[in-house]
Structures are given as structure tokens and as C-alpha cells.
Amino acid sequence: MPESTADIFTALAHPTRRQILQDLKDGEKAAGDIAARFTSSGPTISRHLSVLKVAGLVTERRDANRILYSLVGDRLALSVGEFLSSVCPEQMLLRSIRPHPESTEPTKPHSV
Structure with a gap:
């Protein structure tokens, strides 16, 4: 596993870091505002932010x-998606033959 993918999964391993990511989905936040949402100390939240x-x-x-x-941006989605594609390649094929929401017909699988 590449170092950056390992770092991402390490970052996702803690519920506080996952909550911080969810809180940031709506936009930029000050470190103090992030820390105020948790019962952990400021230095602990700072370490979580550093891991992220x-x-x-x-x-x-x-x-x-x-x-x-x-x-x-899309760093999390792209990294996790890349990892999942490497361990579940059949999911790529299933997505290509699964009907699209706007269509009732399945698409033809791509030749590999």
C-alpha cells in the first residue's frame, strides 16, 4: 500500500478525525471552532488535525x-476509490453493467 494511502487509513481510524472531516464538509473552519465541538483538550484536537x-x-x-x-477536494474519495478498485476489481465491472439511474437498460460491459 502506498504511504499516502496508509496515512489516509490511519487518519480515518479515529472517530474524532472522521467527525472533523464531516464538520469541514460545509466549508472552512477555525481550529478553535473545531476544538470547541469536542470534550478533548486543544492539544489533542491539534494532533488530530495534524494527522489529517x-x-x-x-x-x-x-x-x-x-x-x-x-x-x-476529492482526495479522500479518490484515494479510497483507488484502494477499493485494487482489492475489488469486480466492482468496476458491476458498475459498468448496472443500469444507470436515468436509464432502464443496462449498459454493455467494456472489453478488458
Whole structure:
């Protein structure tokens, strides 16, 4: 498993980090606002944010004396999707023959 994929799964292993990602889905948040949602100490939340940053799932920017965090685009979906495709290649085929929501006819499978 590539290092970055390992970092992503490490980041996802803790429920606090998963909650932080869910909280950031609506947009950028200050570190203090993120920490205020949890009973953990500020330094603990800071370490969680650091793990998410190392995994490439969040970015930070400074605005005066505040640190603002935001999600990194589709990084999570692409990384997890790539991993799932490598361990479940049959899912790619199933998606290609499954009917699309706007169609009642299944699509023809792609030749491999």
C-alpha cells in the first residue's frame, strides 16, 4: 500500500478525525471552532488535525492569529476509490453493467 494511502487509513481510524472531516464538509473552519465541538483538550484536537494534514485530507491557512482548516477536494474519495478498485476489481465491472439511474437498460460491459 502506498504511504499516502496508509496515512489516509490511519487518519480515518479515529472517530474524532472522521467527525472533523464531516464538520469541514460545509466549508472552512477555525481550529478553535473545531476544538470547541469536542470534550478533548486543544492539544489533542491539534494532533488530530495534524494527522489529517499529513494524510493530505485537510489544508490549513493562517488568517491573522487564527488557523483555518478546509478539506482537500476529492482526495479522500479518490484515494479510497483507488484502494477499493485494487482489492475489488469486480466492482468496476458491476458498475459498468448496472443500469444507470436515468436509464432502464443496462449498459454493455467494456472489453478488458
